[in-house]
Amino acid sequence: MGPTIKELRFMISRVKKSPLSIMGLAITSFFIILGLLAPVLAPPVPPPMGKEDPFMIWKDTNIPALERMKPHAPNFIHPFGTTEQSYDIFYGCIWGTLTAFRIGFLVVLGSLAIGLLIGSIAGYYGGIVDELVMRFTDIVFAFPTLILAMALIVALGRSIDNVMLALVLVGWPSYTRVIRGEIIRVRQEDYVEAAKAVGCSDLRVITRHVIPNSIYAVLIMASLDIGAIVLYAAALSFLGLGAPTGYADWGQMIALSRNYIYANISDPMRYWYVFTIPGIFIFTFVLGWNLLGDAFRDILDPTLRRR
């Protein structure tokens, strides 16, 4: 049996032992399936009710024009009800899963790539390079994250791509810091010296010896971060800076329900479904990733997992 297969079996046995990891895995797989089955579960509605872009939520134009501005409670046509302007909540929530994955993965990948490149250069070479890079990172850190992201989106224009770009631009410094720290730790290990002593080039030492030993902390951070990124994107959308109105994005859907969180004195929870349902989606998605992040920590890091 090859060492790789042996390790894989060990990983699986590790996951099986922890109920929380299984739960995280289950929730995340559920969302993955939900995302993949989106065209089946919520088939795109052709124009004029829907739009060419399947990510735009369809509007129910059968509802009388006067009623259209108000949310409608769940019924047979709209299993989760409709929001303001009669957007279908069910459709939005299902397709919103894809948006959430797209935002989470792309933003984390982008930040990770920048952080890995800059952090490893700073950490490995040290000296003046390190000083310059880290001070610049500190400057970016000095801005409040959400406010800097908002400023960037305002400058770039309101769209889901710009939300992602802005989140990458504010998210990379924390990765850079962690990677740099880890690389400084690994750099002075004997096996790095040993690798140099057998004639490995700098590039090979970094990619084959330093990064594989320092990446785990960052991978765990990244998996935990996917949840947080989705929350950030939702917050931006809620503030009206994220996805355009009618886009299948959970945060944007909660933004649509802004006026209906408190209905009136006699029945304050009358429109509970407009914010509760997308809220539940965001909540479980983030919870799933956080639990999975912990599971990754247990299974990925060879120095931690044998304890």
Add this chain to the structure above:
Amino acid sequence: MSNILEIEDLVLRFYTYEGVVKALEGVNLHVKDDETLGVVGETGCGKTMTALSILSLIPPPGKIEGGKILFKGREKTIDLLKQNEAYLRSIRGKDISIIFQEPSAALNPVYTVEEQISEVFLQHRKEELARKALEAIEKDIQSVKGGLKGFIYGFERKIYKRMVEKPRSLSLRFLSRIPVVRRFKRRLKKEAKKETIDILRKTEIPDPERVADMYPHELSGGMQQRVVISIALACNPKLLIADEPTTSLDVTVQAQILNLIKKLKEEFESSIIYITHDLGVVAETCDRVAVMYAGNVVEIADVKEIFKNPLHPYTKGLMESIPRPGKDFKAIKGTVPSMINPPSGCRFNPRCPEAIERCSIEKPKMIEVEKTHFVSCHLH
């Protein structure tokens, strides 16, 4: 008999915040062909730094400020300090290799034993492996006719022919990055694995096929050190630097490792620089001994001579501090001085029981007291 390595007036300094650390001040050493030179001294007297200087692996902020390190390479004698990084890389691990003190730290925890040893082969003996792989392909090709397999073998033969002819070709490097296509590297790895198991067997590791697939933490200290020795000897180096290879091992394992190094030295015909602070080990393994103190070599002699007739007060002190039954042992008073402000004159004078006035003023020169017995002390 000539010298494989000559170190002349090596000066190494570290520019730190507290000041300039004068780690090595004019070290002179030579290693003859096929001999084992022991380098002894207390912790912090520059033994390891001398070793790292030979490989040009001084960590920053260290700088070599003077001297020469002449190494008799495969073709001609070269000054290692004047070579560029690419040339040094081709020497490291191939002609000069090093065994580190702590075997558990010298092995990368995320790779199997095989992967770590193969790396050396792939780094330095790629052409040879490619040639062997080519032979294996020729054999395979005869057994199949046409079909998909025949096509794949033909493709592999083309690639390996090119690898033998032009090992640094750009197109090959490019191909080796493409998924699926880069599977041709498997044959190279297969050959490297054969070599790996071969070298593991030479270092007396039981069941090398199984050990090759294990991770470092699954091995005991002695076994780990054998793996480190395998890595060091993988390319049959002319000079092996052993930096306290047995310090972290228990006594029975120590003896095994020492015997192993001795045996392999004869088999591989390498010269060894043996760095240690254990004089027992020196007596057991070395032909000549160099005693270092605070960045200077203070005495060099044949091993028998130095135990019979130690001349430098520091060497005497070291001898007396070996614990022996029925005898009080004496430690040398004080500690190794700060290298930022080392004592003037002879650096040992503040701790020396036989110091005279001249010792703190003038730096003693290395003189040949008897044939092949050198000492740097005003008393001689």
